[in-house]
Amino acid sequence: MLQIQKLTKRFGDKLAVDTANLMIDKPCMIGIIGRSGAGKSTLLRMVNRLAAPTDGAILFEGRDVTALTGHQKRMWQSQCAMIFQQFNLVPRMDVVSNVLHGTLNRRSTLSTLFNLYPADDIHRAIDILERLGIAEHAPKRAEALSGGQQQRVAIARALMQDPKIILADEPIASLDPMNAQTVMQALRRIHEEDGRTVIANLHTLDTARRYCDRVVGMRDGRIVFDGLPEQLTTGVAREIYGASADFSEAATSTEIETLDKSHTGATRPSAATVPAE
Template sequence: MLDVQGVTRMFGQKAAVDNISFRIDSPAFVGIIGRSGAGKSTFLRMMNRLLDATSGEIRVGGRNVLALKGAEARAWQSQCAMIFQQFNLVPRLDVASNVLHGILNRCTTLQTMFNFWPRADILRALEILDRLGIAEQAPKRAEALSGGQQQRVAIARALMQDPKIILADEPIASLDPMNAQVVMDTLKRINAEDGRMVIANLHTLDTARRYCDRVIGMRDGRIVFDGTPDQLSTGVARDIYGADAGFNEAATSTSLPADTTADGTYADLMLS
């Protein structure tokens, strides 16, 4: 399903990602772990085509996505949704409109300028928000939401694209433990229920052990570990993070918020 072969990204004389290769044959939940600067974000940005690779191939369904240009590259970005650490929402726009921005590449300039969306797309956006437990937030400005809620809006925007793969670049790095768990639970549920591959850059071993089917450890641009969560021993952690690094994340128990339904008045307004 995903075949990465010899992918390298140079910045001057330094290799941010250094000849990495791996293969994923099922829609698994894959965690990429390592210290800051290990090359995790650079790799995801290359995969999403936000950054060009210096060399190598990333094949999905037999097609090298690194070779795509123009409209084909943009179409690939729709199939490979990206979630960022800082959410990348439009703060002054309402939540529903932010979700609808997931399909901007399918809309005309006039639709975008006047925030005009087809009825079916509005209903789908509200349905996705309902699924993620934040439908009641649809009419609010994105900037009025908590960090955890904003990240779930970003996930909803990604789902609006109906992607095959979701890339999450440090999705919980700026969240408190309770919101971090809600976001990770949400991503895991999408992976399990939808059969979508999720590849998430993570800082900590406990998060990788709890949520991932497979873990790839990077250090200085290279893969130094590729295995299952139960193989993440202290020795392996030292290889990934260095002997002076801390390996544990405090476990905080929380649960997804209760499901809610969209506000009827706001739905009517969006659909009018």
Template sequence: MLQIKHVTRRFGAKAAVDHASFTVEGASFVGVIGRSGAGKSTLLRMINRLTEASEGEILFEGRNILALQGAEKRAWQSQCAMIFQQFNLVPRMDVASNVLHGILNRRSTLATMFNVWPQADILRALSILDRLGISEQAPKRAEALSGGQQQRVAIARALMQDPKIILADEPIASLDPMNAQVVMDTLRRIHDEDGRMILANLHTLDTARRYCDRVIGMREGRIVFDGKPEQLTTSVARDIYGADDSFNESATSTAIPAETAYAETLLA
């Protein structure tokens, strides 16, 4: 169980995340939505300890995550693998080595320097690539792959860590619709088959509705919606994306406020 209790992160006077609280039980697939700057990435990064919280508590299976230091903090970071919009692979390195780098922090520097890995780890990396349908890409440089394939390599690298949570920050924002679907199907399959908890920041409502068991909506750092995808009605979505206040005005105004246009695109 992951418990987020009144978690806040301030940058100067501004709260990027403002007293966020929610609990995720077991293997849920949770989508986090909200317009740009709502605090989605900051929330995920605090769970992973890439960004320090200013206030609040994060507990996982009862452990106080925000208090972990040194080796314990690194062990936690490997238990909650991050997936990024830009894949964050080493472009000139082969795919199999990129996947093996998921367990980099368990290896000696020398072994890593010479790219020497135990056979059991190599076989595991290859079997994960095979599971994700990209085993034939293993010897190729990561940069030679399509975006969708690269993101699947990033997912394979995350699985190499055998994580308890997968935190995906806009995993499909850089992909065309077909590759986006393959990557989301992959995440959903991992969730269904392995029972892993997944928290994914998503930039379209459709994706959140289609793939998630639960959706959290953020607006200006605050959680303004937390419910099932079917509860995400148009009016709720307008509230999350901030079009509500300006929506009626836009009918009489010559200039359509940017946020209204933005929400309309998402609702289309």
């Protein structure tokens, strides 16, 4: 389905992604973990073609994605939707119009200029918002919503593209634990119910284990782990993050239960035990 072959990206003298290889042969949900600067975001941006690789290839259903230009490249970006940490919505625009922006790649310049949408697209946008539990916010400005609600609007916009792959770059990094859980549950349902591949960059190990079928670890631009969630032991995590023996992943937890314990007097690991992301 999707093959990443010796994918490499250089920024001057810096090697951001170093000969990455990844094979995805069926729809699944994959979590990519690693420190900040490990190459996670650059890898996703190359898959989506927001960044051009220095070397290597990306093949989807046998087609070389790295060779696409112009209209063909834009069509690939419709099939491979991107969700960002900062949502990338138009703040003063209403929610349903933000979702409808997912159709821009297949609309004419004239209809885009005058913000004209077919009734079928408007109904579909509202149906997607309903599915994500935020249809009542459709007429509101995006800026009036909470962070978790805005991220679900961004997911709805991605679904309007009817993509085969959804790439999520740190989709819960700026959210509180409850909203993070809601967003991850939404992504998981989209994978299970629609049969879409979801690849998400994540910054917490418990999230990767709980929601993903497969976990990929990156360190210094290289893929150093590719396995099942249960294989992601604390020892493996130390290797991925380049952490010392006192590394405690509990300090990175987004589980509401874990955080609740800190309010009942339980001792939480010091933030100093966690490597900088």
